[in-house]
Amino acid sequence: MPTTVPVPVPGSESRPLPPYRALLAVDAKDFTGLPAVQHAAVSELIPQLVDLALAKAGLAGLRDAKRFPASTGDGIVFGFDPARLPFVLWPFLRVLDDVLGEYNVISVGPRIRLRASVHVGPLPDSGAPGDGNGTARNDTHRLLDSRPVKAMLASASEQTTHLAAIISDRVYQDAVLGGYTRLLPDHCTEVPATVEGKNFAQRAWLYVPSPSGSLLSAGVPAKEPAAAGRPETPPAPAPSAARYQGNSQRVKDGAAVMGDIGGDFTFTGRSDTTNRAANQHWGSGDNVSGSKNVGGATEDRT
Template identity: 70%
Template sequence: MPVSVPTPYAESRKLPPYRALFAVDAKDFTGLPAAQHGPVSQLIPELVDQALERAELHALRDAKRFPANTGDGTVFGFDPAFLPFVLWPFLRVLDDVLSAYNRQSVGPRIRLRASVHVGPLPDSGKPGDGNGTARNDTHRLLDSRPVKAMLADSSEEVTPLAVIISDRVHEDVVRGAYTGLHPDRCTEVPATVEGKTFAQRAWLYVPSPSGNLLRAGVLAREETAGDGPGESAERRAGQDASPRPGRLYQGNTQQVDEGAALMGDVGGDFTYTGRSTTYHGTNQHWGSGDNVGGDKRTGEAGERR
């Protein structure tokens, strides 16, 4: 019997249930020898399940919806009621599990990008479950430039995990204070994917920052669970900052490839060093265009505007 494809806007229909989504991809998976692809593909879901167990999320481990092995990672849906616990402590525990594995393993080092999202998705026990815009956006977030840059700019020995959280999850769960993940641990970024018409506001969380992330002013996470007032590991990005793509910022910023996220208030001189563009000024803020105080030099040497 042929499948009936609904016509958009022809009539009203029931909204599918909201499902949270968690997905991970392995960094540099395609660069591994072919003989390692199968074992690593099997290993990643096992490490995720191990972290779920250690985070005491046995119920979530056993209640995954439409799980799938993506070859270089895994994705599954789950009841949004678990979202606060996935953000904290599961992500921190997953970071610890990956670090422990990499220290003792003689095989390839496993470093993961993760994305967390939520939205309406079919979940009726039939073929096609879990397919929809929310699923697509979860994978777009996973492939976005900022989260890829996070792993590229950090130490492979210290930072095994970089997480990108959708704005919907951040607004409802993090800023709603339903989770132990403090908002100051997250950095706002514009999530874009090269070659795709995708652009969303999102939030980065790196449980164990290192390398350029530390030099840019991102402090290493505290070992204790939960943050009290004034105990955040990372300063919150300014709400009025709208980073521009393809830039490298130094100073009181975090390098994210797809722009720079300001960490807290910027006072005094702020220096931006890009591919061929230099800014000098104080208290820089920019929105849809360049709003720069001080000198601005763009293009070849001597060209000014």
């Protein structure tokens, strides 16, 4: 007879809180689209690239002290001492982007582009089976699968942008706003992290070490943080600051946008159609007011 494992009843008594563990998870973009013959090799390659980046970032100790590491097939997840969180945010994520870029230049195989999520929370870590399982780990994977980080990597050039990272709000508040890391608030973009088909919605922050293509035009922060000594206080949001808060659609003449847009929104359509409007927030999206000029005629809209 198998030994029965007692399942605790929530709220039935007070018990010690598990230790806090930071978590890093990564997975590969378009892994399932690879030929089956390449799956095993890419699954083995990803942790090697992560370990190489940890060593290059001066985090060999973290590499050798991972807690409850696991392969997810198209990536990996592991826990670590939360005291190292500031160094994972900077310089590790930037170094991982560089390592992926160098690999993709010399490799004759498929390009490896990764999503990464960083989170922290209480998780069992006693050396027993079941270590690392809990809400914090579930949320780490949800963040990794969320719409914004997938859309961000898909919108970027595969030649330039090799990594898109999503940082939980708890990590952002403690490590970034707390001033413990060289990754500054200026280099993070707030997003609503949701996962299709899942009951999950959290505030989170995107960091793209090497933005490209439409990410640059959208105002995604540049790669290099400012020099040491710059005040690490969160700047007040400027009216013209671009923010990702939803999805866009391509329409016949112009652009349709769902979500929030910071600042003015301008596009030029076919012929003499020009649209420029000041941004307003209305309900779950944006209400645009201003003038629409078509072929010399003017139509005011509010």
